Amino acid sequence: VPSSNIRNFCIIAHIDHGKSTLADKLLQMTGTVETREMKEQFLDNMDLERERGITIKLQAARMRYVHNNEPYCLNLIDTPGHVDFSYEVSRSLAACEGALLVVDASQGVEAQTLANVYLALENNLEIIPVLNKIDLPGAEPERVCREIEEVVGLDCSDAIYCSAKEGIGITEILSAIVQKVPPPPDTAERPLRALIFDSYYDAYRGVIVYFRLIDGCIKRGDRILFMASGKDYYADEVGFLSPNQLQVDRLNAGEVGYLSASIRSVADARVGDTITHYSRKAEESLPGYKEVTPMVFCGLFPVDADQFHELRDALEKLQLNDSALKRPQVPWDLDLDVVSLVFFIWKLFRKGWNVECSNPSLLPEAGNRRLIEEPYVKIEMLTPKDYIGALMELAQDRRGEFKEIKFITEIRASLLYELPLAEMVGDFFDQLKSRSKGYASMEYSFIGYRESDLIKLDIQINGEPVEPLSTIVHKDKAYAVGRALTQKLKELIPRQMFKVPIQACIGAKVIASEALSAIRKDVLAKCYGGDITRKKKLLRKQAEGKKRMKAIGKVDVPQEAFMAVLKLE
Ligand code: GDP
Numbered sequence: 001v002p003s004s005n006i007r008n009f010c011i012i013a014h015i016d017h018g019k020s021t022l023a024d025k026l027l028q029m030t031g032t033v034e035t036r037e038m039k040e041q042f043l044d045n046m047d048l049e050r051e052r053g054i055t056i057k058l059q060a061a062r063m064r065y066v067h068n069n070e071p072y073c074l075n076l077i078d079t080p081g082h083v084d085f086s087y088e089v090s091r092s093l094a095a096c097e098g099a100l101l102v103v104d105a106s107q108g109v110e111a112q113t114l115a116n117v118y119l120a121l122e123n124n125l126e127i128i129p130v131l132n133k134i135d136l137p138g139a140e141p142e143r144v145c146r147e148i149e150e151v152v153g154l155d156c157s158d159a160i161y162c163s164a165k166e167g168i169g170i171t172e173i174l175s176a177i178v179q180k181v182p183p184p185p186d187t188a189e190r191p192l193r194a195l196i197f198d199s200y201y202d203a204y205r206g207v208i209v210y211f212r213l214i215d216g217c218i219k220r221g222d223r224i225l226f227m228a229s230g231k232d233y234y235a236d237e238v239g240f241l242s243p244n245q246l247q248v249d250r251l252n253a254g255e256v257g258y259l260s261a262s263i264r265s266v267a268d269a270r271v272g273d274t275i276t277h278y279s280r281k282a283e284e285s286l287p288g289y290k291e292v293t294p295m296v297f298c299g300l301f302p303v304d305a306d307q308f309h310e311l312r313d314a315l316e317k318l319q320l321n322d323s324a325l326k327r328p329q330v331p332w333d334l335d336l337d338v339v340s341l342v343f344f345i346w347k348l349f350r351k352g353w354n355v356e357c358s359n360p361s362l363l364p365e366a367g368n369r370r371l372i373e374e375p376y377v378k379i380e381m382l383t384p385k386d387y388i389g390a391l392m393e394l395a396q397d398r399r400g401e402f403k404e405i406k407f408i409t410e411i412r413a414s415l416l417y418e419l420p421l422a423e424m425v426g427d428f429f430d431q432l433k434s435r436s437k438g439y440a441s442m443e444y445s446f447i448g449y450r451e452s453d454l455i456k457l458d459i460q461i462n463g464e465p466v467e468p469l470s471t472i473v474h475k476d477k478a479y480a481v482g483r484a485l486t487q488k489l490k491e492l493i494p495r496q497m498f499k500v501p502i503q504a505c506i507g508a509k510v511i512a513s514e515a516l517s518a519i520r521k522d523v524l525a526k527c528y529g530g531d532i533t534r535k536k537k538l539l540r541k542q543a544e545g546k547k548r549m550k551a552i553g554k555v556d557v558p559q560e561a562f563m564a565v566l567k568l569e
């Protein structure tokens with residue numbers, strides 16, 4: 001197929017508006033997959049995705065479609081639908097010339113849809129509006145068309161009404177793709193430039209890279225160079241996705257495909273990187289590549305110190321498959337000496353004196369606190385007007401700084417806030433959903449670091465500081481958090497043979513305090529005079545129980561207590 005008969009497009013849709021169902025129908029109608037071999041929702045082929053109902057891995061599919069007796073090659077590039085993947089979305093949009101904007105005709109435009117539409121417009125994509133679910137009795141495609149015109153400024157006079165579920169409007173969509181989406185330019189003679197929009201780790205073949213050829217061509221056996229990582233490899237295998245991988249000898253400018261080259265780590269071939277030839281290098285890489293900056297930190301400790309190496313191996317494997325996962329050189333051994341318990345923490349901050357710090361226990365004592373900065377995000381919430389008050393309260397409660405309110409239609413508003421990332425990573429999204437009865441949606445982006453009045457809150461059990469329980473909190477929230485934490489710990493830590501004080505402190509100052517009263521517990525008391533095997537069994541059980549505890553001083557602390565830090569939020 002000449003490049004003039006290629007169309008590269010993606011589907012932009014809010015979660016549940018029908019992207020996967022439509023993609024499946026397009027694959028079926030073009031005969032790309034037989035109905036009998038269709039699993040439900042072919043494009044979401046990761047189990048994890050199906051479990052969570054979100055598309056987290058980008059996939060692509062090449063379809064053949066005959067329009068006016070002319071064969072066309074349509075490449076569908078799937079985009080992740082979740083708020084956390086805006087960079088990946090932007091890279092897959094950059095691999096396309098057009099996008100279907102799918103909006104549920106019984107709902108309307110959502111915050112995420114908007115953000116992705118703007119990304120598509122920035123990438124100069126031709127956008128085809130599609131009103132889905134017109135089979136529903138509550139569908140109001142005309143109203144939703146007006147909403148799209150008002151909010152996005154997109155002409156909807158040619159919008160396609162469709163029901164992905166019932167198969168209505170699918171041919172119209174395929175024809176519109178051929179007629180409206182521009183073909184890729186024919187630049188096969190230029191030096192190779194291919195944009196990576198996804199990659200994954202295959203245990204047998206190494207990293208599999210998905211890419212769009214912008215310029216030049218690529219052949220099996222070529223020596224290739226990844227321009228950002230600087231790594232070079234020989235392409236063992238090149239091919240296209242249909243949606244299964246099919247090998248070919250050569251791919252040309254405008255095409256979408258995959259390659260494998262015994263690449264050992266996803267970090268060598270990151271999303272957004274440019275592939276070129278080792279011996280005929282492109283002068284410039286493609287624009288838009290970004291290094292991932294870690295925003296959320298998580299300390300992981302095995303319950304059993306003996307399992308440290310297994311944990312490390314598991315993390316290494318995970319990292320091979322996900323280049324966004326960074327495993328910093330945490331002083332693991334040091335941490336493990338301190339405590340060998342499962343413990344997660346999501347705290348985000350850095351010190352002002354050019355040292356970044358992702359572990360509260362490494363933060364210097366109070367006094368230097370005016371130098372602490374934390375990451376901030378800008379969030380936009382779209383909500384029916386009835387929930388404006390509830391959402392403003394939520395944002396204010398999370399140290400949100402009000403920026404703007406806009407009515408996008410008479411009944412729907414957009415709220416703009418800036419707030420600390422730390423206040424958003426917990427249950428903010430759940431709260432937004434529950435306070436708006438599921439009707440509001442949100443979108444966020446990182447806007448930089450800001451100085452905050454943060455302090456380190458320490459916990460002492462029986463007079464001993466427990467480092468993994470240290471948290472970073474805003475000064476105004478320290479007392480409330482300290483009180484809640486000590487109370488929670490009192491519930492979770494079993495009583496001991498002696499009285500145990502549980503204290504929350506800022507520096508040397510105790511701000512909240514609880515005490516566990518003493519108890520004397522003798523497991524053998526109940527079977528006084530009983531048989532020896534029973535006694536042994538009880539003692540063994542007690543010993544097993546102890547293994548899951550961490551002794552802090554003389555106090556055994558169960559691992560649930562270490563989770564308490566998280567569950568407070
Ligand atoms: P995605 O999250 O955008 O991929 O949405 P899905 O394709 O998974 O669809 C979400 C839900 O809407 C599923 O239960 C689909 O069966 C349903 N759905 C999708 N398209 C239609 C449609 O045209 N009509 C109706 N009634 N339901 C649809």
Ligand code: MG
Pocket residue numbers: 019020021044053054055
């Ligand atoms: Mg889906």
